[in-house]
Amino acid sequence: MTDTSGLTAERCIELLDAREVSCRELVTAYLDRIDREDPGLHAFLRTRREAALAEADGFDRDGRTGLQGVPIALKDILCTKGEETTAGSRILAGHVPIYDGGCVSRVKAAGLVSLGKTNMDEFAMGSSTENSAFGVTRNPWDTDRVPGGSSGGSSAAVAAGFAPLALGTDTGGSIRQPAALCGVVGMKPTYGAVSRYGLIAFASSLDQIGPFALTVRDCALLLQVICGKDECDATSVELPEPIAVPDAQDLRGVRIGVPSALLEQGIEPGVRDAFDAGIRSAQGLGAEVVEVALPHAGYALPAYYLIAPAEASANLSRFDGVRYGLRCEEDGDTIIDMYGRTRAEGFGAEVKRRIMLGTYALSAGYYDAYYGMAQKVRTRIRDDFQTAFGACDLIAMPTSPTVAFRIGERVGDPWAMYASDVLTVPVNLAGLPGISLPCGLSEGLPVGFQLVGPAFAENRILSAAHALEGALGFDPRPPAAAEARA
């Protein structure tokens, strides 16, 4: 049946509504493509063919509407009742949650059909998906390169035509950066817009769930499903206005701020060129481009690498071999010995590094000098954005300073890996919404264009991104898939 490469969720709905395909045929087409091509990419940790087909058959039998029957892929950090959820960690291998996360419940209630769980950096700590305990994921545009991370399985799945929609999580860029590196659209909503209940926690003041899709409109469709208050997450809120599926064709009256000083260093020339072309497209659509300053954004990365590991060191204390997951124990061990052995065996190198860093930053004598200082920098960064949004409606930056890098290239240098997120981390620290959409190619690899808005300005971002997407006309199909179709 249908070639799923480049197939949008909106088009899936049209095909289903017109009864050109059944839900079973649609779900089968995606699962068959995964079976055929995912051995070369490893976007999925697990698929659920039988369960997905049973759900599809239900819609074929009983009728359907809206997003019902449209496939989706879920990052393996989202708890799924009765279905293994590992967060990419050996310490949770085989773990079967007893409940669905809030976001997963909403996806199920909307009738989206989960095809399976996607690969990720262990506990979402990483920018390349190389930190998964279950093997790397490869970039569909060039299989020698990383898909970005931590939600690299979800971004690769959407780029490769394995699912029209996917969910990821973004603590410091983990949706936007892999979206950029795989040439798809990814959005981090405002902190609080989506329930974190049943999201295995990394850094609770920063974590946020969000969508991947091939188009901005598809992102909006999925946001409509997942946004909203959940009584199981006290930090979740109701959006001030419902998410609208955008139809703007131009950017007249929109002021876009560019923080030029922040972009002076460290951006690959090809990325800069594609970003500048995106800015010219925005101007061509009628946007007014203004200069803005984010004087403290350059300090976001070091502040983030105190705050996020500090929160992680507390959150990951729950993995101790007592209530769930791995336990490693030898004869004569005390409980303290068992904790240490279990965590040594269960956690990978990057997770251990961050637990150590966070524990150090929170330990007696260092708290004010590190964690306290980082929280003050966080205030400065929030204030910078607030000031900037006095002069513009949206801020534009490249999403990642580079295109997808080679597998193994940054593994030995943690700070070089962390630098992938230099332009996404400030947005998390300020709790703001941001989208990445593909704006062109550099060296044959996708470049991401990031639009950031004030808190709860999701609709403003979606509207501008949709208009820009139309003008850019990016073909999201990786070359291999595009050639096969031609």
Added chain:
Amino acid sequence: MAISDADVLHVARLARLRLDPEDVGRMREELSTILGHVQELSKLDLGDVAPTAHALDVSNSVRPDAARPSWPRDDVLRQAPDPADGGFRVPPTA
């Protein structure tokens, strides 16, 4: 910011993380490098700045204090590495 092997071992003990002796030096180097980058922050004058713990302007979100069932004990214990007598069995605490 240089840290010592003793610092690394102290923090590992706080974090309940057993480190192999051959890993201590590497961890010391990596943490020292990262903390070196973090020192960048000390250039800023932050004297009168209030800290931000959380970006959202929400505090004390409460729900009605209504009783509701907990998770079934058997379901919870099914995930445990060593369930016993309706609880979690652990090695001796001392």
